[in-house]
Structure formats: structure tokens, C-alpha cells
Amino acid sequence: MNSGADLGGMMGFGPVIQEGENESNFHATWEERVLGMTVALGACGLWNIDQSRFARESMQPADYIRSSYYQIWLYGVTKLLKEHNMVCEDELVSGQPSLPPVPIKRKLLPNDVMPMLMAGGPANRKEQTTASFSIGQQVQTINAHPSTHTRLPRYARDKTGIIKKIHGVHVFPDSSSQGLGDAPTWLYQVSFSATSLWGEDRNERDTVSLDLWQPYLRAIA
């Protein structure tokens, strides 16, 4: 979707403000809890990472841009909890359970935290087809504006690039984010010249590379 999260190329935000190499991970206790709860709730198995990202980017754009990272995470996880009937609005207001819990696939116990974090969640899947594009080939990205989750940013739509790497077959977020299954497909690293993305006054040596799934790409005849 053309969301508030799709920030590439926007202007007017001012300089990048840094706190230095030793910035702490968290700037308030609630941020720690939001990170930990989001990871722990993911282990319940009722949604995947693409659904999480879709929930976060669904935030009203003006709110998204104004919010801090963990405020956005809190918004996203609360939205998912409500959508899956794990909590209702009354419970969020009162902090007290009023409805029985819904079934979850698993509850993350302390001893399972390290194994779960170390195992991660690989997004690659078995190759069932051959890749349509080869390294060095020119491709054009599609011009599409879906109202649901996509990982083809606005600035890279309807542009010409070159296939630089073939990453393998990966879960397709446009499907997975809607709960429609992994729909695995080929994933490529595609490189675009800065001038083709942003105009002739950019440095002609500079490039931007994105990792893009096969359905985003068309062969150039």
C-alpha cells in the first residue's frame, strides 16, 4: 500500500540525528516491554512477520510519521491482537480480562526463548520452478499500487534495473501478509542507477539495489 511507511525519496525531514555509537537499545522501560511482547506474541503462531509489517504500515500516515519506532510496534501488535480476537477494546481500556482467551499454537516459555531466537524464521522455500531471469538481464518493475502490503516501494515502480543476484525462492509478502499462504517465488537483487530513479542531476556512478520478487518484474524485450 502507498503507506506512511513508504518513505524512500520523501523530503523535508531534516538531518539525521545520531546519539553516537553507544546509544542504548531502549529509551524507556515500555520500549523494552513492547519489543519483548511483540516477539513473544509472534511465537503464539497466529500471524507472521509480513502480517506484522502490514499492521504497522496501516497506521494513519500522519500518525506513522510522527510516531517513534516502538510506538508504531505497539500500534501494530495491538491491531493484530484485536483482529485475532485475543483481546477486545474493553479489556485494553480496563486492563482486565472480560472474555476467555482464544486458542494459540504455543506460549513462549522462558527456556524456549534462546532456541527460538537462535533458530530464527527462514523465508526461503524449496525451488519448484526455474528462475525466469538471469544475472545481468535488464528488467522493468511493474507499475502497481495495491491497497494491501507490497515490498516494491513507490520510488522503484515502473523503473528499469539489472539483475545482480538470484537469492533463491522466498515467501512472497504480498500473499503472506494477507494470510493467503507463502506463495513462494524467486527473489532477486536488482540494481538501479541513481539517475534512472531520481533524475539526471544525480551521480551517474551511484546505484540503489533492492531485493525484489519475480512478480514485481517484467522482461524487457
Place this chain on the structure above:
Amino acid sequence: MHSHNDDDHSHLTDIEARVRALESLLSEKGYIDSASVDKIVQTYEKNIGPQNGAHVVAKAWTDPDFNQWLKDDATAAIHSLGYTSRQGEHMVAVFNSTDKHHLVVCTLCSCYPWSVLGLPPTWYKSPPFRSRAVIEPRAVLADFGVDISTSKSIEVHDSTAEIRYLVIPEQPENTENLSEAELAKLVTRNSMIGTALLSHLTVGS
């Protein structure tokens, strides 16, 4: 602890209370165990951070076979050091050189190689960095005090999929005699994102 966004203190207090209420609700309903939440937080505070990436970089500088393995299959090479954790399942290492500089961003969210760098710094997640890194990387680098010659190319990696990028900075001069562990201490988090250079480091004898 301090706030570094525009929120006033009362707003933070409000969100602190809301998050506390949410955690107690989720615990009471049996969805989460607060001890697991503690453990997740502690893992990223203590065990998983840029020291992992610094180890990878120092090994790449000192071990030619590992360096080649990183180029051929960064996922396997990095996993061989035990850095297998989430947001590092699929890795690509990109090597800075005399004619190319790499910079990593995620314009759509804040994808970041947690397994080797830990949790991302605030600036990485902020609209100024996410919006500008792809359109004016040289100006963004100038905010970090990094000046890349216009005759050198910059490749920006927008992390749009589950592939995570680790920048291997150029080794500082006059460090050939240092051990892997000594070299690892020179490697900064920002140098592995591409917003710092190590080449200007002067290393004492």
C-alpha cells in the same frame, strides 16, 4: 533514560501505563509469560549486538578463506561463527573498496541484521534516514561526517526482503600486525551499516 522524540513527559507516562496494563492483560489471558519477555530483552541487551558483526569483519580481514566464504555464501560463513539468530537468517556481505562504498537502509520499515548488529539505533529507524538514504546518500553520509569522493560509486542497499546486509569496511592502514581480537575492537557499528569509515583511524604502535 530519556525521551528523544517530541513526546512530552506526560505522554510517556501515559504510554508506560498502557504498556504495563497490556502486559498484565496478556499474561492473565495466558498468551505470554513475562519472564520470557525479560529474557528476550536481556538477550538483546547482553548477548546479541555489534560485537558479533565486529568479529565477522575482523575475521574477514585476517582469514582469506573466511573472506572468500563471506563473498560466496555470507549466510553459511556467518552462521559458522554461531550468529544464526532471527533477522540474520539470510545474509549478504558487501565489501567496501577503493572504488565502491556500500550503505544499508530499509525505506519501508527498519529491517536490520539483528544477528550481527543487535537492535537498530534510533536514527536508522527514523524518517530522515529512511527517506534520504536512497535519494541523497552523499548528503546523508555528510551528516555522519563521511565524505565519499564523487569519483567513487555508492551502492545503497534498500532491505526490501528478508536478506540482511552487512558492510565489511576497509581495514585501517597499519593494522596488519594486530590480532583478530584486537582488530574487532576497532570495528564500529556504523562502519558495518556504511555510515562510518575506519580508514582514517590512526592506530597506536
